[in-house]
Amino acid sequence: MRASHVAIIMDGNGRWAEGRGLPRLEGHRRGTEAARRIALAARDLGLRHLTLFAFSTENWKRPESEVRGLFSLMEQFFAAEAQKLADVGIRIRAIGSMERLSASAKHVIMEAQRITAHASDTVVNVAIDYGGRWDILQAARRLATEAAQGKLDPNGIDEELFASMLSTAGQPDPDLVIRTGGDMRLSNFLLWQSAYSELYVTPVLWPDFTPDHLKEALAEYSRRDRRFGALSGKSIGGEDR
Numbered sequence: 001m002r003a004s005h006v007a008i009i010m011d012g013n014g015r016w017a018e019g020r021g022l023p024r025l026e027g028h029r030r031g032t033e034a035a036r037r038i039a040l041a042a043r044d045l046g047l048r049h050l051t052l053f054a055f056s057t058e059n060w061k062r063p064e065s066e067v068r069g070l071f072s073l074m075e076q077f078f079a080a081e082a083q084k085l086a087d088v089g090i091r092i093r094a095i096g097s098m099e100r101l102s103a104s105a106k107h108v109i110m111e112a113q114r115i116t117a118h119a120s121d122t123v124v125n126v127a128i129d130y131g132g133r134w135d136i137l138q139a140a141r142r143l144a145t146e147a148a149q150g151k152l153d154p155n156g157i158d159e160e161l162f163a164s165m166l167s168t169a170g171q172p173d174p175d176l177v178i179r180t181g182g183d184m185r186l187s188n189f190l191l192w193q194s195a196y197s198e199l200y201v202t203p204v205l206w207p208d209f210t211p212d213h214l215k216e217a218l219a220e221y222s223r224r225d226r227r228f229g230a231l232s233g234k235s236i237g238g239e240d241r
Contacts (some may be wrong), residue, residue, distance in 0.1 A: 001222050003176050004049060005048065005050070006047055006174060006214075007019045007174040007194065008051070008052055008178045010052060010180060010209075011182075011187075013066050013205070013206055015181065016207045017030075020220075028069065030207035032076075034210075035054075036081060039090055039124050041215075042122055042124070048123065050125070051095075052126055053130065054126050055129055056188060060129075074226035078111070078112040079112075082112035085116055086115050088119075088121070091123045091126055092126060095135075095167035096225070097134055100127060119194065123171065130189075131188045135192065138167075139162055139167070142163075142165045143161070168190070173196070174193060176217065177189070178200045178214075180206045181202075181203070182202070183201070187227050200220060
């Protein structure tokens with residue numbers, strides 16, 4: 001069984017830094033480096049889609065200095081890496097509200113999307129100002145607006161139509177959701193899309209997460225039996241395991 005779409009909750013930057021007596025922002029900087037190498041590894045491993053949880057709707061509650069530092073790092077990353085990623089076939093796609101982002105952050109993100117638009121090997125979704133509940137709500141509001149305008153029959157709304165209104169429209173749901181840092185929760189990440197995703201939690205903190213760790217997660221995924229609520233594919237027509 002081969003994964004096409006992997007989503008990652010990149011957790012542990014702050015703990016990584018604090019454990020080394022470094023400022024939390026240094027952990028985020030190392031986390032940005034990890035994101036770059038994992039994006040390249042995803043392309044090398046044949047993943048068609050990679051979604052990275054960069055900044056959640058809840059992360060605005062962090063100290064203002066940390067938030068500013070995070071966005072400064074993100075802007076530097078997009079500005080420095082967009083063309084390099086495009087050259088190796090990686091397309092950047094931002095998902096999330098982004099309404100509260102600064103004008104400079106929006107500009108850099110839009111420019112990165114423009115530069116990489118024609119890359120076709122791997123799409124890297126970068127979730128910024130993203131929350132799974134926000135994603136579901138904005139999809140519901142769009143459908144409600146169309147229904148109120150008479151463009152849509154509410155009785156015609158099905159899962160496929162609803163999914164077409166989500167920020168990941170046109171992409172497959174993640175086969176595998178990886179969480180670094182050891183915590184056992186989704187943290188409001190891709191709530192609709194991950195309904196049947198396999199989960200893989202590792203204690204490795206995000207700045208230490210390497211392509212070899214990604215390979216280990218994919219190897220574990222390949223050994224699992226995805227049933228989607230049905231009987232095991234290995235038991236249908238044969239022995240019930």
